[in-house]
Amino acid sequence: xxxxxxxxxxxxxxxxxxxxxxxxxxxxxxxxxxxxxxxxxxxxxxxxxxxxxxxxxxxxxxxxxxxxxxxxxxxxxxxxxxxxxxxxxxxxxxxxxxxxxxxxxxxxxxxxxxxxxxxxxxxxxxxxxxxxxxxxxxxxxxxxxxxxxxxxxxxxxxxxxxxxxxxxxxxxxxxxxxxxxxxxxxxxxxxxxxxxxxxxxxxxxxxxxxxxxxxxxxxxxxxxxx
Numbered sequence: 001x002x003x004x005x006x007x008x009x010x011x012x013x014x015x016x017x018x019x020x021x022x023x024x025x026x027x028x029x030x031x032x033x034x035x036x037x038x039x040x041x042x043x044x045x046x047x048x049x050x051x052x053x054x055x056x057x058x059x060x061x062x063x064x065x066x067x068x069x070x071x072x073x074x075x076x077x078x079x080x081x082x083x084x085x086x087x088x089x090x091x092x093x094x095x096x097x098x099x100x101x102x103x104x105x106x107x108x109x110x111x112x113x114x115x116x117x118x119x120x121x122x123x124x125x126x127x128x129x130x131x132x133x134x135x136x137x138x139x140x141x142x143x144x145x146x147x148x149x150x151x152x153x154x155x156x157x158x159x160x161x162x163x164x165x166x167x168x169x170x171x172x173x174x175x176x177x178x179x180x181x182x183x184x185x186x187x188x189x190x191x192x193x194x195x196x197x198x199x200x201x202x203x204x205x206x207x208x209x210x211x212x213x214x215x216x217x218x219x220x221x222x223x224x225x226x
Contacts, residue, residue: 049117053079
């Protein structure tokens with residue numbers, strides 16, 4: 001595990017309050033694909049980089065079987081506390097998403113969710129993690145990912161690690177969270193080329209009197225059936 005990355009996020013989650021509710025685009029994905037399931041407990045969903053657990057809380061309340069992993073022990077502890085306060089349960093792990101095989105078997109999950117986890121990796125790191133996500137999905141299972149697009153506030157600021165990847169950003173909503181990768185459309189298409197039925201949409205939120213934007217790629221994809 002990247003120890004520097006892990007310690008940074010422990011500090012972030014210790015010092016700051018975090019969102020308590022899931023984003024609308026995630027709710028739409030789950031609702032469209034899994035609300036009609038005859039037995040929601042039979043639907044197994046994994047979230048990578050779950051943080052303090054806003055999405056885990058939502059999925060558990062909706063009756064799904066939830067697993068989640070994060071590199072921050074502080075985040076996992078806060079997630080566990082929130083679930084316990086409402087009598088909810090999930091399989092929570094502190095671990096490296098680059099080593100999912102240490103924690104999860106192949107062909108195990110009906111869905112895998114990435115809300116702001118992949119963006120913390122370099123381009124090569126993202127490709128490696130997506131291979132792991134493909135492996136743990138069941139044939140026919142679905143992936144949902146939200147990535148930062150080029151042009152998002154923070155792109156081009158701070159220290160350039162590689163093309164599209166920056167760290168030490170000093171302004172905007174991404175300041176202080178370490179390394180962030182910003183992707184263009186061609187890169188997103190290539191990243192999920194191993195899946196089928198890949199859908200790519202965008203969402204935009206403006207800041208600073210509409211002078212700045214945060215632009216997200218919203219990606220849904222399916223692992224080929226057996």
